[in-house]
Amino acid sequence: MAGDGSDTAFPDEAEQTVTLNEYIDGIEAEELEADLVLGGDDGNECTYAGGYLKRQAVFSCITCVPDGVAGICTACCITCHEGHEVVELWTKRNFRCDCGNSKFGGHLCKLNPEKDPENPANSYNHNFKGFYCTCGRPYPDPEAKEQVEMIQCCICEDWFHEDHIGLDSIVKMPRDEEGEPLYEDFICHKCSPICYFLKLYPETIWASSKQSSASQAFTADSNGLEEDSADQADTEKNENGARVDHLSVEKPSVEDNCAEDIAAPEKSILGDNSGGNCKLGMDVDRTSADLEKAMPFFMSKGWRDILCRCGTCTKVYAQRGIAHLTDKDDSIEEYEKVAKQKREKKLEQQEGAEANFINSLNHVQKIEILSGISDIKNELHSFLQSFDPSKAVTSEDVRSIFENLAKKKQRLS
Structure with a gap:
């Protein structure tokens, strides 16, 4: 029984x-x-x-x-x-x-x-x-059985549930085997039409489970940005072995460039941006999206560095309210990089202040501090030896440790 x-x-x-x-x-x-x-x-x-x-x-x-x-x-x-x-x-x-x-x-x-x-x-x-996504729900949602992680659009800066960003049964969010996101930036289906000119760029700016990053996939030379040999093998051959212009092929999903492609220039390699020349060689303001097929965009790491910065393209960015895409300081990556630098500096200052304090003490004061640290260690050791491990340590237990330390100090003084 x-x-x-x-x-x-x-x-x-x-x-x-x-x-x-x-x-x-x-x-x-x-x-x-x-x-x-x-x-x-x-x-x-x-x-x-x-x-x-x-x-x-x-x-x-x-x-x-x-x-x-x-x-x-x-x-x-x-x-x-x-x-x-x-x-x-x-x-x-x-x-x-x-x-x-x-x-x-x-x-x-x-x-x-x-x-x-x-x-x-x-x-x-x-x-x-206090509301987010196209569903207009709060986060955390008090009515949800489980809080689902949300992602932020780098254009409108709204937050979205994965189920509400316009993905169909075929298109999936780019993730690795452990479920971690492989994209650097996300552009929601409401904002993707104003960024449809991105379809003119090589497919390595798009994040997928098979791609690494735009910054690694391209190398700049005197003739412009070229694909590396591995990408060329995947994107420039058809079944007859002939070269295929990857700017003009059709992409059926987000991982393969999200939607039907638009008319593109004949050359498959981005032009040189020096001297104010347009990398794309065409008026990006004339590109348009099929609003009925608006899909979210998932951009690979370093994709912003690939964007053309000629006068014409820069004007288009400003007119569409997306000039921030060419501003390095705008990215979350740069924001967090600065935050880490500030944190390291703050920790260094704290360590410096502690060192200065110790150095300012005389020999007797240093001995007293070291003795106090030793007393705390001994008291904690004694407490843990006598404490029942099946029970939780309470604030009252911690208070009693310091009370015992104070009593011992009074007896010795």
Whole structure:
């Protein structure tokens, strides 16, 4: 007869434990993730004085502006909106902090009260109301059984569920064998029509499970950008062995360039962009998409570096509101790179401050600190030896450790 289970536990029900090093590593990983999201912003100063920053972490206070037509920086989120219902929007481009302006009903910013009534160049979407995707649901969704990861469009900066980006039964999101994304940027099906000229570029700018990156797939020489030998073998032969222009072949899916291709120039190698010449050799503004077949685009790593920067193409980018695509500082990769540099500098400063503090002490003070550290280690060791490993460590247990240390110090003094 089976027991009642009061004195036994199934293996999968056992309490999970971690070592101290694992715990510290976990904390450091969370700190790094926070720094990457916040761009290394320590949250001490309002970013308003910096104007419209190319990219920064932005929040929306639903308590103050429920209409979702205002955004605030990290510092204002911490200092001016504590206890409010705040929505984290990750990052936004070309944004200036609204905290305390006319949209906040007379509530001034505590960090920078002198602000213009509005920031006319700011752009707001339904994310600022706490809604995302074409389905207009919040995140996390209180009605969802499982929170599904969302992806952000690099054009409109809205966030989308994978099931709501216009993929059909054939087209799949480019992922590796472990399910990790293989694309650098995602362009949603609503924004892809204005970027349809991208279909003029070689297929290595498109991310797929079979491709590496645009930056690796091309090498620049005096005649322009050429495909490497491996890509040529895959893209320039048909069943008769004749050369095929990869700019004019039809691509049936996202992984094979997302949709039907458009008319393209005869040459299959991008032209030289030096001297203001267009790499594509044609007016990209005349390209158009079939709106009924609008599909999302998944772009490979380094694809922005391939874009033509001639006067004509640059004008088209500006007219369509996508000039940021040729700005290196706009990419999330660059944003996170700067965040990592700020974090490393901050850690170096902290280590320097600790070293300066130790060096400022005399010999007796140094001995006292080392002795104190030794006492803490011994007390922790004694506690762990006598502690029941089947129980959880509580805040009261930690408090008792330091109380014992204090009592021992009083007896010795």
